[in-house]
Amino acid sequence: MLKLIVCVAENNLIGDKNPTGNGLLWNSKEELNYYRKNTLGQVTLFGKSTAACVPIELMRKTREVIVLNRNTDIPKLLKDYENTGKDIFICGGETIYRYFLENYPIDELLISHLKPHIKVEKANEPLYFPNVEDYGYSLKEKIEYEDFFVYKYSTFGKN
């Protein structure tokens, strides 16, 4: 299955165009664990800017990591993993999320919405995740955690 995973703060803020550290403007161990648990053993796709922030080599020990460039043959990549039993996770950043939302049907979207008690740093050049309902996805489940809510969307109902 092709899946998308993202964590958003208020107004769907996801990060800064010029990220520092691990790129995230907040700190929630619980949400990082949720991300780990979902992507463990699976295939993760990153854009170049995000790949520069996340600990790629560490991640490669427990999942496949593919850094996309403009020449990546995405249809071939999706086909190659079709019968492997592995999920492919679109892991951002903003450019990559939009690219997939615009060009490929995604089976499931896992959107973590941080609760207000999580401190969010100010972004100089904020990047926002789009409203997936504008792409025809429907909410199928909402799950509450201490620090966030997960909104699960699917292609069910997509036009």
Ligand SMILES: NC(=O)c1ccc[n+]([C@@H]2O[C@H](COP(=O)([O-])OP(=O)(O)OC[C@H]3O[C@@H](n4cnc5c(N)ncnc54)[C@H](OP(=O)(O)O)[C@@H]3O)[C@@H](O)[C@H]2O)c1
């Ligand atoms: N909150 C979250 O869950 C989350 C998750 C991931 C990332 N982020 C944040 O997102 C931000 C990074 O997003 P971003 O948009 O600046 O960068 P990005 O999406 O990580 O990477 C964009 C780059 O990927 C390359 N690329 C590969 N395939 C492409 C394609 N098909 N179309 C266009 N470009 C493609 C391009 O590099 P070239 O121009 O060199 O070809 C492009 O500039 C950071 O702040 C990061 O922390 C947040």
